[in-house]
Structures are given as C-alpha cells and as structure tokens.
Amino acid sequence: MLEFAKLYPFGLDEYQLNGCHELAEGRGVLVAAPTGAGKTVVGEFAVYLAVEQHRKCFYTTPIKALSNQKYHDLVERYGPERVGLLTGDVSVNSEAQIVVMTTEVLRNMIYAGSPTLGNLGFVVMDEVHYLADRFRGPVWEEVILGLAESVQIVALSATVSNVEDFGDWLRAVRGEFSVVVSERRPVPLFQHVLVGRKLIDLFEGVAPTAQEMPAERAAKVNKELLRVSKGEATRVRDDARRPRGRSGRGKQHHGQGSGQYGDAAHGRFKTRPTSRGEVAVVLDRAELLPAICFIFSRVGCDAAVRQVYEAGITLTNRAEAALLGDIADRHVLGLSQADLAALKFEDFRDALMAGVAAHHAGQLPAFKAIVEEGFSTGALKLVFATETLALGINMPARTVVIEKLVKYNGESHVDITPGEYTQLTGRAGRRGIDVEGHAVVLWQSGMDPRAVAGLASRRTYPLRSSFAPTYNMAVNLMATLGRDRARELLNQSFAQFQTDKSVVTASRVGRQLQADLAAASEAVECHLGDFMEYARLRDEVSRLEAETSKARKAQRQESLGRSLTELMAGDIVFVPRQGWSVVLNVGQKTHRGGEPWAQIISGDHTVLKLQPYDLREPLKPVGRVRVPRDFSVRDRRDRRSLLSAMSNKLDQVDPEVPDTEEVTDESVAREIKALRAELTAHPCHQCPDRELHAVEAARVIRLEREARRTEEQVTGRANSLAVQFDRVLAVLEDLGYLDGDELTDAGRMLRRIYNELDLVAAECVRRDVFAGLTPPQLAAVLSTLLYESRPTRGAIPPRMPDPASERAQSELRAIWREVGQLERAHKRDRGREPDIGFAEAAWRWASGQELSKVLATSDMSAGDFVRWVRQVVDLAGQLATAVGPGDLRRTCHQVADSMRRGVVAADLTED
Known part of the structure; x- marks a missing residue:
C-alpha cells in the first residue's frame, strides 16, 4: 500500500487508507464521501491490486463521458497496452487486463456469459448512487447480483443518508463487505451570497463553514443577509401601500444609494439581479476564479457565454488564450470546415480564448472535451454548466456559483434539494x-x-432503488437461472430489501395492534351475553345505513345531472319551492367539474339557474311552450306572455305534482329492519352499561380493521418484485417468447435487445415490420423506439420522412397498442409511447446529407443530434446481432455504417 500511496502528490486521508486496507484484506468495500473528496483513490487501488495479482479489473461508470475520462487517466498511469475501453459504440483493447466500460456493457457481458469475464478479480462501480436513476439504475443491481462471488466490488458513492442500509444489503448479497464513510471535505468550503455586486458570507463567523458541514441548528445566518431580506420585504409592503398616480405605478425613486446592493434609496433596499457579466467581474476581482456557474438550462448556459463575451470581458492573459486556442484546434482536427461552420466553431473558440465557455449535454462531445481539458489546465476561467456536469466529471473549480435555487424537472419548477445542492457545490475547492x-x-x-x-x-x-424486472431481463434470467432461481435473485435486490424493511415495520405495527386488541377485548365483557356479537350487529346497521345513503346520494346526483342535460328551452317542469316553471336555457359549466345547469322562470316571475345540488328529484317535462328567439327576462311583457302560455299548457295536460319524498331501496330497508329487530332481542341490549361497553367495542372493531389492513399490506409487499416478474413472464408466454420455462427462438432474440421498448422492437422483427426498408427508412423507424422529445411550445408537429417509413411506423404503433393492452390485462405498466420527433433527422443523416442541412431542418443542438444518432446506431447493432443472418441484418449494418460518419465518428472516445 505504501508503494501505491506514492503515486499521489498528497497524503491519503484516513478513510481512503481504511478503504484500501479492507480491499487488500479481500473484502468488498462501499465508499461514501463528498464530491471531490477523492474516493476514486480506493477504486484506483483495486486496479493496482489487479495488476499486482495478475488478475483483471473492470472499472465501470454510468455514462460514456466518465468512462472516456477514466480511460485516459488509466492509460497515462499503466500504458495503452494494459488498458481497454468498451462503451457500446467504442471498443479499444477489449481483452486488456484493465477495461473501463459503462455499466450496461458489463451487464450484457454477464447475461451473455462472455469469456472476457475470465480471471476477473475486481469491479469498480463509480458513482454507484446512480442506481436511483429511473432509467439506468436497475442495471447496477443486475450487475451486483450477477457477478461471481469471487469478484471483489468497490462501490463509490456520493454521501447518502441511508448508506448503512445500502451496506447491509451489499453484505446480504455479496458476503463480506465493508462500509467506509467520510463526511469531511479535503478542502474547506465557504458559503456566500452575491447581493448585487457584494459578496456576503452566508453564515456568521468562519468556523461553521470549515471542512465539516454545520448542523442545521448550529449554522447561524449572517445578520447582514437578514437585513437585506427584511429591507426588501419592507420596500415591497411600502410600494403596495403607496398611492397610485395616473400612471398606476406610484412615485418613482431614482436614488442609487451605496450601489452595493443596487438601489437603497430612503433606507429601503431595492436589490436587483446581478448580471452574468458582473458575476464574472466580481469573481475575478475577488480572486475566486476558475469557477463553474450552474444554470439549469442549456439555452441559458449558451446565452450566458454570449452575454459575458459580448460585454467585452476577458479573463485570460495572452499565454492562456493561446493555450486554449491550441486545445480547441487539436480536438476538431477530424472535422471538415463545413461541419465547423455549421457548429459555429469560431464563435465558440473566440469566447473560449477569452476564458468563458458552456458545458452541457446539448454540446458536441468534442466541444465538451475542449472545455474539460481547458478547465483542467486552469486557463479556462468561467464555465456555465447544467447540473449534468456535477455527475462525476472531474472538473473541480475554486468556486461554484448557483444562479437559482429552482429548476425545471420536466413537468414543473421545483426547489433544488439539499442533496443536489451538496452535489453541485462539491466541485468547489481543488485538492x-x-x-x-x-x-x-x-x-x-x-x-x-x-x-x-x-x-x-x-x-x-x-x-x-429503481429496480424492476423488464422483458429483456426476464428472458436473460430465465435462460441463465430458470424461473425459481430468478425469482430468488429478484427477491435479493436492493429494491426488495428496502421493501422488506417496510414490511418489517408494518409487521411490528401489526404485532402492537394485536396486543392493543387483546387489551381492548377484555374491557368489553358483559354479564348478560356476548357484547362483541351485539356490537357487530350495531356496526353492520350503521354500515348499511351509511352505504345506502352514500349510494343513494351518488345515484341521485347522477340522475339529477342527467335530467338537466336532457332538458330543452320551453320545457315545463315542476321545481320544488318554485312550482311550475319554464326552462329558458341549458348548458354545461366549464369549471367545478363541468356541472350541467338550467335557467328557469317560475310562475311568480323568479328567474333561477339550477344545478344538480339545487334539486331533490330529477326534473321531468310535462309539456313544452315556445320561447321566442328575442325573449328577454328583463321585459315584463315577455315574461307575462311566456308564463300565460305555460298556464294554458298546464290546463290542457293537467299534470300531477311530483312526489319529492326520498325513496329507500326496499331490500336494504328490510335488511336494516331485521337487524334492528335482532338488536332489540339481544340480551346485551338490556345492559345498563350498554353504551360504556359500546365505546370499548367500537375501539375493538377499529383495531381489528387496522390489523387486517396491516396484514394485507405485509402480504402485498412481500415478494413484490417476484410478483412483478411473474406478470412479465405471463406477457411473454402470451406472445410466445416462453414455452413453459424454456425460451423460444423469439425469446432468444429478445435477449439481445436492450431498449425501453424491447418487446415492441422484438415484435416488429417477428412481424416483418422492418422488412424491405432502406437503411435511411429503417434508421427513421428505429429512432421512434428510443427518442424522447423535449417539450417545446409552438413547434411544428414532426412527421415520418416518406410513405414507407410512415407505414412501418404505423404498424409499430399498432403493435405498441396491442402490447399495451396485454400489459394492462396482466397489471403491468405500459411502455412509453413511440416518438417520431427524431425520425426525419435520422433519415437525412443516414441518407448522407450534410450536417448543416440536417441541423437546420431538425432544430436540434449538435450534441443532442450526435447522442441520438449514436443510440440509433447502437440499436441497429443490437438488432443485427439478435435477428441472425439475412436481409434485416445486412440493412442494420448498413444503418450503422451510413450514420457513423463526420461528427458522429469523430473523437468517439471523447463522448
């Protein structure tokens, strides 16, 4: 271990040494530490041990960018001949002693029984807290459960509050496993708020902002910030009270005050937002650069770079600018001038040389690599980034700026959580x-x-845990383990472990309820007879009366509403408390549940708007009179004429006044009457302490119901994943992917398809939906299985590029609906809807069109375009492997070959 420690320019922390020691002793280890604390050192020690012991080590990450970065780091230390890279679309030295890969690649190896797993001694799982991710998280648990017992796992996680639970689960499924936790940051973190152009410490004093995070109650907020908040609130109240002038804005104050917070006229703070250019200047003057400024919007990040650059702000000296220019030029050597022009490379390069850049998922991988390398040199001073940068990319800064504490989660704007805040600010402070x-x-x-x-x-x-069985997982588990062992494996997942803990809690509640029930039952004893029998009769009467009342009320409301919708202008109806009336108008409200209404005029000239809750019985027309088109309720003559016509009509038909008394269901009424008779005849009915006993008996009945609910809860949760697994298998059996416990040819094909709509894709192959399509058409159709649109307003609805792809996509959608109906029948959640938003771009690119034309017609960022193209290529590759020899395999290979060009093929190891 001493030799290993010499590889680092700093002394190892105690938690790092503890983690390495546990690993050297042959145990697996879970390391949880703050972002930037250096937990990867323990993972790198696993690589070191593998080299020393002549065994293999796989270093897995959740995203390709992390894999690429780690690959370059390990190549620098161990040389290219010893290190490989596997990320789905990149394969470099795959049989090397040390292989860096995405977690999905390792999962696929395990299911395929790959010979590459031979002599595997260590697996490092970096950013293992990703298993909470809804889409990619389940893969982590599949790997942890599927690796051979002889493999030592190093799980590296951000600080999580239930780390001991996770450690307990790892021990349960992997044997000896140590948990090493550090709450200490290697570099102290100081918290500030930038008000206007003034930096103010968040906490009083310096001590609470040292390496250990302060407890919430021990952290005292800076009084200056409280004064700013109070002053701003006072100004808002005063503005609300101020008399309005003709303009409606009240008097305006133009004094600039001290300028530290913006306006402070008349002692009232009037803070204004700090511009992004001002942020850059303040940080530069305070010697707080380099910095990362988190903005929860890709568009916002790009706009911020333009604002700072166009303000004429330069944060670099001549040497730093030249270095950044060289880095940028080197990373785009493989791109044509036309592509660079389409990507607006010169604008990007100019801002970069001034020390400002953006970093987000919408960028081209090469551009992100430029930003990452430029930042690591210290020459790039300010990066505006989305929160994806915080997910493991090694880009520490002196300062982290958070522009807003609210972000859009795809559905609504929500406050960021303490965990997210910690993750973001963890980048601050370069060790x-x-x-x-x-x-x-x-x-x-x-x-x-x-x-x-x-x-x-x-x-x-x-x-x-977000773990749940999928169709692909099911067929792979059935092929490798069989039904019974697969169910056992699923019941060993972290998801089931967490569920079981809740089951244990529910069981504990159930035991307490039973004890309370026994004590309560003793208090109900009556010398005249079985009081619980008497109490249950009373309870049944109450239940029947309540249910009858509720059902009657619901039925009445439905019939009342229906009677209103069936009325027409001119109908004569009897309205309780109003008498005979004429309907003037009918309609449906657009709010409050859309209740129907009817406007009526009664014999005393009263005009009312009736709704269901105004009635006791449905309104039944007994006749009709004509309501003139120009009738006005304000005109006395119009009202008299209409009501006179109603009177004449009533004389003709001579209707009976409706009986508005409520009618009770006769059978239920008879049952209630019989129960009441039984109650009266019961011996306990004569007990002088009857009502005292009844109170205790009611408590017993309530406890019995709670105990039943708890028992049902325990039964429903126990083996919940195995139940889900059985439902998945039922769908697969209905569609012919399983024959009993054996996989059919279709089931073996499905094993190779890793897609959220895997079953839909497999059914399309079986039903020849993809047959006869050209490579561009197939690319367009395959894109609908994986693309997910970002919500945009006013966008032109997408379409399929040609009739052939349109027909194929229509067949695909029909299959999706059919599979969805089967899923619903087996109580499975339906897979997400196919999305045609990327189809035309995929078709154009596979057809050989230039990047500038494709981007112009798709309204998509270059980074998003490249990412989705690579996913189409990946899915085409999966299908080529799954379907076997034939025309479809050739077309799939042609799809991959035609799309893997230009910006998509350039610098694949930088994605």
Whole structure:
C-alpha cells in the first residue's frame, strides 16, 4: 500500500487508507464521501491490486463521458497496452487486463456469459448512487447480483443518508463487505451570497463553514443577509401601500444609494439581479476564479457565454488564450470546415480564448472535451454548466456559483434539494491547488437566507432503488437461472430489501395492534351475553345505513345531472319551492367539474339557474311552450306572455305534482329492519352499561380493521418484485417468447435487445415490420423506439420522412397498442409511447446529407443530434446481432455504417 500511496502528490486521508486496507484484506468495500473528496483513490487501488495479482479489473461508470475520462487517466498511469475501453459504440483493447466500460456493457457481458469475464478479480462501480436513476439504475443491481462471488466490488458513492442500509444489503448479497464513510471535505468550503455586486458570507463567523458541514441548528445566518431580506420585504409592503398616480405605478425613486446592493434609496433596499457579466467581474476581482456557474438550462448556459463575451470581458492573459486556442484546434482536427461552420466553431473558440465557455449535454462531445481539458489546465476561467456536469466529471473549480435555487424537472419548477445542492457545490475547492473552496448563490428577489442556510447545512440524499424486472431481463434470467432461481435473485435486490424493511415495520405495527386488541377485548365483557356479537350487529346497521345513503346520494346526483342535460328551452317542469316553471336555457359549466345547469322562470316571475345540488328529484317535462328567439327576462311583457302560455299548457295536460319524498331501496330497508329487530332481542341490549361497553367495542372493531389492513399490506409487499416478474413472464408466454420455462427462438432474440421498448422492437422483427426498408427508412423507424422529445411550445408537429417509413411506423404503433393492452390485462405498466420527433433527422443523416442541412431542418443542438444518432446506431447493432443472418441484418449494418460518419465518428472516445 505504501508503494501505491506514492503515486499521489498528497497524503491519503484516513478513510481512503481504511478503504484500501479492507480491499487488500479481500473484502468488498462501499465508499461514501463528498464530491471531490477523492474516493476514486480506493477504486484506483483495486486496479493496482489487479495488476499486482495478475488478475483483471473492470472499472465501470454510468455514462460514456466518465468512462472516456477514466480511460485516459488509466492509460497515462499503466500504458495503452494494459488498458481497454468498451462503451457500446467504442471498443479499444477489449481483452486488456484493465477495461473501463459503462455499466450496461458489463451487464450484457454477464447475461451473455462472455469469456472476457475470465480471471476477473475486481469491479469498480463509480458513482454507484446512480442506481436511483429511473432509467439506468436497475442495471447496477443486475450487475451486483450477477457477478461471481469471487469478484471483489468497490462501490463509490456520493454521501447518502441511508448508506448503512445500502451496506447491509451489499453484505446480504455479496458476503463480506465493508462500509467506509467520510463526511469531511479535503478542502474547506465557504458559503456566500452575491447581493448585487457584494459578496456576503452566508453564515456568521468562519468556523461553521470549515471542512465539516454545520448542523442545521448550529449554522447561524449572517445578520447582514437578514437585513437585506427584511429591507426588501419592507420596500415591497411600502410600494403596495403607496398611492397610485395616473400612471398606476406610484412615485418613482431614482436614488442609487451605496450601489452595493443596487438601489437603497430612503433606507429601503431595492436589490436587483446581478448580471452574468458582473458575476464574472466580481469573481475575478475577488480572486475566486476558475469557477463553474450552474444554470439549469442549456439555452441559458449558451446565452450566458454570449452575454459575458459580448460585454467585452476577458479573463485570460495572452499565454492562456493561446493555450486554449491550441486545445480547441487539436480536438476538431477530424472535422471538415463545413461541419465547423455549421457548429459555429469560431464563435465558440473566440469566447473560449477569452476564458468563458458552456458545458452541457446539448454540446458536441468534442466541444465538451475542449472545455474539460481547458478547465483542467486552469486557463479556462468561467464555465456555465447544467447540473449534468456535477455527475462525476472531474472538473473541480475554486468556486461554484448557483444562479437559482429552482429548476425545471420536466413537468414543473421545483426547489433544488439539499442533496443536489451538496452535489453541485462539491466541485468547489481543488485538492492540492486551493486552500479553500467557495460556494456562491446569487440573490433573487424574495429569497430567504434561512432557506439557503438549510440547503447548505443538511445532508439528506437517501438512496432509493429503481429496480424492476423488464422483458429483456426476464428472458436473460430465465435462460441463465430458470424461473425459481430468478425469482430468488429478484427477491435479493436492493429494491426488495428496502421493501422488506417496510414490511418489517408494518409487521411490528401489526404485532402492537394485536396486543392493543387483546387489551381492548377484555374491557368489553358483559354479564348478560356476548357484547362483541351485539356490537357487530350495531356496526353492520350503521354500515348499511351509511352505504345506502352514500349510494343513494351518488345515484341521485347522477340522475339529477342527467335530467338537466336532457332538458330543452320551453320545457315545463315542476321545481320544488318554485312550482311550475319554464326552462329558458341549458348548458354545461366549464369549471367545478363541468356541472350541467338550467335557467328557469317560475310562475311568480323568479328567474333561477339550477344545478344538480339545487334539486331533490330529477326534473321531468310535462309539456313544452315556445320561447321566442328575442325573449328577454328583463321585459315584463315577455315574461307575462311566456308564463300565460305555460298556464294554458298546464290546463290542457293537467299534470300531477311530483312526489319529492326520498325513496329507500326496499331490500336494504328490510335488511336494516331485521337487524334492528335482532338488536332489540339481544340480551346485551338490556345492559345498563350498554353504551360504556359500546365505546370499548367500537375501539375493538377499529383495531381489528387496522390489523387486517396491516396484514394485507405485509402480504402485498412481500415478494413484490417476484410478483412483478411473474406478470412479465405471463406477457411473454402470451406472445410466445416462453414455452413453459424454456425460451423460444423469439425469446432468444429478445435477449439481445436492450431498449425501453424491447418487446415492441422484438415484435416488429417477428412481424416483418422492418422488412424491405432502406437503411435511411429503417434508421427513421428505429429512432421512434428510443427518442424522447423535449417539450417545446409552438413547434411544428414532426412527421415520418416518406410513405414507407410512415407505414412501418404505423404498424409499430399498432403493435405498441396491442402490447399495451396485454400489459394492462396482466397489471403491468405500459411502455412509453413511440416518438417520431427524431425520425426525419435520422433519415437525412443516414441518407448522407450534410450536417448543416440536417441541423437546420431538425432544430436540434449538435450534441443532442450526435447522442441520438449514436443510440440509433447502437440499436441497429443490437438488432443485427439478435435477428441472425439475412436481409434485416445486412440493412442494420448498413444503418450503422451510413450514420457513423463526420461528427458522429469523430473523437468517439471523447463522448
């Protein structure tokens, strides 16, 4: 271990040494530490041990960008001949002693029984808290459960609040497993709020912002920030009270005050948002660069770079600018001038050389690699990034800025959580470079400093499993383990482990309920007879009366509403408390559940708008009179004429006044009457303490119901994943992928398809939906199985590029609906809907069109375009492997070959 420690320019922390020691002793290890604390050292020790012991080590990451970065790091240490890379679309030295790969690749190897797994001694699972991710998380659990017992696992996680639970599960399924936790940051972090152009410490004093995060109650908020908040609130109240002038805005104050917070006229703070250019200048003057500024919007990141650059702000010296220019040029050597022009490379390069850049998923991989390398040199000073940068990319900074504490989650704007805040600010403070890191939150109108302090002082990031059986998982487990062992394996998952803990809790509640029930039952004893028998008769009467009343009310409301919708203008109806009336108008409200209504005029000239809750019985017309088109309820003569016509009509038909008394269901009424007679005849009915006993008996009945509910809860949760697995198998059996416990040819094909709509894709192959399509047409149709549109307003609806792809996609959608109906029948959640939003772009690119034309017609960023193209290529490759020799396999290979060009093929190891 001493030799290994010499590889680092800093002394190893105690938790790092503990983790390495546990690994050297032959145990698996879970390391949970703050972002930037250096937990990867333990993972790198696993690589070191594998080399020393002449065994293999796989280093897995959740995303390709992390795999690529780790590959380059390990190549630098061990040389290219010893290190390989596997990321789905990249395969470099795959049989090397050390292989870096995405977790999906390892999962696929395990299911395929790949010979590459031979002599595997260690697997490092970096960013293992990804198993909470809804889409990619289940893969982690498949790997942990599927690896041979002889393999030592190193699980590296951000600090999570339920780390011991996760450790307990790992011990349960992997044997000896140690948990090493560190809450200590290697570089102290100081928290600030930028108000206007002034940096203010978040906490009082310096001590609470040292390496250990302060407890929430121990963290005292800076009084200056509280004064800013109070002053802003006072200004808002005063503005609301101020008399309005003709303009409606009241008097305007133009004094600039001190300028630290913006306006401070008349002692009232009037803070204004700090511009992005001002943020750059303030950080530069305070010597807090390099910095990462998190903006939860790709468009916002790009706009921020333009704003800073166009403001004429330069953060680099001449040497740094030249270095950044060289880095940029080197990374785009494989791209044509036409592609560079389409990507607006010169604009990107100019801003980069001024020390400013963006980093987000919508960028071209080569551009992201430029930003990452430029930032690592210290020459790039300010990066505007989305939160995806916080997910493991090694880009530490001196300072992290969070522009807003609210982000859009795809459905609504929500506050960021303490866990997310910790993850973002964890980038601040470069070990071995900075003596301290800084986190800066920009002041926003209405901000509460105490809420910011709460985010900065809490660590609440629970790890929740997202594991659930899929069709592909099911056929692979059936092929390798069989039904019974597969069910056992699923019941060993972290998801079931967490469920079982809730089952244990529910069981504990159930035991307490039984004890309470026994005690309560003793208090119900009556010397005249079985009082619980008497109490249950009373309870049944109450239940029947309540249910009857509820059902009657629901039925009445439905019939009342229906009677209103069936009325027409001119109908004569009897309205309780109003008498005979004429319907003037009918309609449906657009709010409050859309209740129907009818406007009527009664014999005393009263005009009312009736709704269902105004009635006791349905309105039944007994006749009709004509309501003139120009009738006006305000005109006395119109009213008299209409009501006179109603009177004449009533004289003709001579209707009976409807009986509005409520009618009770006769059978239920008879049952209630019989029960009441039985109650009266029961011996306990004469007990002088009857009502005292009844109180205790009611408690017994309530406890019995709670006990039943708890028991049902336990039964429903236990083996819940195995139940889901059985439902998956039922769907597969109905569609012919399983014959009993054996896989059919279709089932063996499905084993090779890893897609959220895997079963739909397999059914399309079986039904020849893809047959006869050209490579561009197939690319377009395959894209609908994996693409997910980002919500946009006013966008032109997408379409399939030609009639052939349109027909194929229509057949695909019909299969999706058919599979969905089968899933619903077996109580399975339906797979997401196919999305044609990328079809035309995929077709154009596979047809050989230039990048500039494809991007112009798709309205998509270059990074998104490349990512989705590579996913189409990956799916085409899976199908080529799955379907066997033939025309479809050739077409799939042609899809991959035609799309793997230009920006898609360039610098694949940088994605």
